[in-house]
Amino acid sequence: MALNFDHETLGQRVCFGAGQATSNLKAALAALEATKVMVIAGDFELPMAKRILSDIEVAVWHSDVVMHVPVETAEAARKIAAENNIDALVSVGGGSTTGLAKAVALTSGIPIIAVPSTYAGSEATNVWGLTEAARKTTGVDNKVLPAVVIYDSELTLSLPVEMSVASGLNGMAHCIDSLWAPKADPINAAMVVEGIRALAAGLPKIIADPTGIPGRDEALYGAYLAAVSFASAGSGLHHKICHVLGGTFNLPHAQTHATVLPYVLAFNAPFAPEAEKRAAVAFGTATALEGLQKLRAEVNAPEKLADYGFSADGIAEAVSIILEKVPANNPRPVTAENLSELLTAALNGTDPAALSTQN
Known part of the structure; x- marks a missing residue:
């Protein structure tokens, strides 16, 4: 190649x-x-x-x-x-x-x-x-x-387990968004794979032993790799969505990223098969979404935006702002209709696998 x-x-x-x-x-x-x-x-x-x-x-x-x-x-x-x-x-x-x-x-x-x-x-x-x-x-x-x-x-160690999970999944979002961000390349993709592996290994260890250093070391290492890959690749669709939800609706940063991530992954993955395959390999599962959802269940991840103050009344405004910021190279065309579907699913915590894959 x-x-x-x-x-x-x-x-x-x-x-x-x-x-x-x-x-x-x-x-x-x-x-x-x-x-x-x-x-x-x-x-x-x-x-x-x-x-x-x-x-x-x-x-x-x-x-x-x-x-x-x-x-x-x-x-x-x-x-x-x-x-x-x-x-x-x-x-x-x-x-x-x-x-x-x-x-x-x-x-x-x-x-x-x-x-x-x-x-x-x-x-x-x-x-x-x-x-x-x-x-x-x-x-x-x-x-x-x-x-x-x-x-x-x-x-x-002073970070409660619940916040450790949300913060770690924020790091995971840096990894996954970097796979299809504007400047995605093979070097930052290589860091993404190791970042996903380290975070997926470290976060469950924090749950099992909140005062243990090994799990927190591994998660911190993974978060660093995630951030470096993100710094190189740039801000993708996931971050554009979460920046609007945070800045306009004052939603908490880490929890918002942790909640929205599986929906953006489900939204883009069918349109970015090579990127999806890399993430799946890193998780050690058949699909990236399967690996992410398995991890989220294991660590009791945040599930729906409604828990953090977002409501259906805000979806139309969020969609109008996000559409102006969508990266031109996003693997899937983003429309008001499919973006509204994504936000509605994230609001209610419905199964991300059920998101439509139609343009």
């Missing part, structure tokens, strides 16, 4: 090791020669952040973290960073925390050291997102790519 593709690899240092967050963070700050550090951590993660940085000098502790990064929240953080002459940002937490650090870096160029406590994956991408007037806008800029990512699976 002849190969023809253009792949860009992002430059980023990754430090991976349970119980090593403090030592790795010290080394990373020293390498940046940082003297004015701003730590961004939400109220839940703030005690964890203060423990990690207990003997590191911090100029600013900033905990005003809001889901989907409202523009007003970003502007306030940018102002604080400028007033304090910050020369390094340390984000400790999940996707919202990393997202706020990226918003500051976007306009200032201040380097980020990301210390994730979830499986969101934002730390490994150069994608930023801001919400204004109930509309979420995303973009790509290398200024927002964290210079260093410090993975310490001990930090994920």
